[in-house]
Amino acid sequence: xxxxxxxxxxxxxxxxxxxxxxxxxxxxxxxxxxxxxxxxxxxxxxxxxxxxxxxxxxxxxxxxxxxxxxxxxxxxxxxxxxxxxxxxxxxxxxxxxxxxxxxxxxxxxxxxxxxxxx
Amino acid sequence: xxxxxxxxxxxxxxxxxxxxxxxxxxxxxxxxxxxxxxxxxxxxxxxxxxxxxxxxxxxxxxxxxxxxxxxxxxxxxxxxxxxxxxxxxxxxxxxxxxxxxxxxxxxx
Numbered sequence: 001x002x003x004x005x006x007x008x009x010x011x012x013x014x015x016x017x018x019x020x021x022x023x024x025x026x027x028x029x030x031x032x033x034x035x036x037x038x039x040x041x042x043x044x045x046x047x048x049x050x051x052x053x054x055x056x057x058x059x060x061x062x063x064x065x066x067x068x069x070x071x072x073x074x075x076x077x078x079x080x081x082x083x084x085x086x087x088x089x090x091x092x093x094x095x096x097x098x099x100x101x102x103x104x105x106x107x108x109x110x111x112x113x114x115x116x117x118x
Numbered sequence: 119x120x121x122x123x124x125x126x127x128x129x130x131x132x133x134x135x136x137x138x139x140x141x142x143x144x145x146x147x148x149x150x151x152x153x154x155x156x157x158x159x160x161x162x163x164x165x166x167x168x169x170x171x172x173x174x175x176x177x178x179x180x181x182x183x184x185x186x187x188x189x190x191x192x193x194x195x196x197x198x199x200x201x202x203x204x205x206x207x208x209x210x211x212x213x214x215x216x217x218x219x220x221x222x223x224x225x226x
Contacts (some may be wrong), residue, residue: 044220045164045220046215047215048213056149101152102152102211103152103211104152104166104209105164105209107166108163
């Protein structure tokens, strides 16, 4: 059974940092592109960042480029999102998501809430 | 470039069919057969319902079907059930913003 379990969410002040982690199991982690997607309260879904199978290539949404860093450790079946210089508008539930190909997302974690507020 | 356009809400009675549209451009929906649809119940993570325009993952009932014509994709829910009340999002490869604006389905 495919499982994706996020951790690391919480409350942080504007300008602060958070690191999200995602533990994957039930599939060959190194065979898939992985993504972080987010959903602000009461809003729709937004792609945040993507990373290729071996971690050598990544993509970022314009609003987070230069502030967020996606990475992975295939030996530990884990995905990470380092979020720096956080803003109030980054407040959202962040989902760790497996990409079955061509921006089609077949398995989602339960989500981790990041709240940016003073 | 904007998100894909979906109606804000659709509704139907139990047993009826409803169709949700997802309008993109010739650069995303119209260019690729990589449209997917997701169902999200309140407080839950989204769930993949349809991929590659019309394919259903294992376990998704055949009441859910997808199609595409030109720059518009559609999700049809047949035999509407109470548990179908949820938010639905489309997604297409090729766009800067791959997801649609979302549609709330209400079962009357």
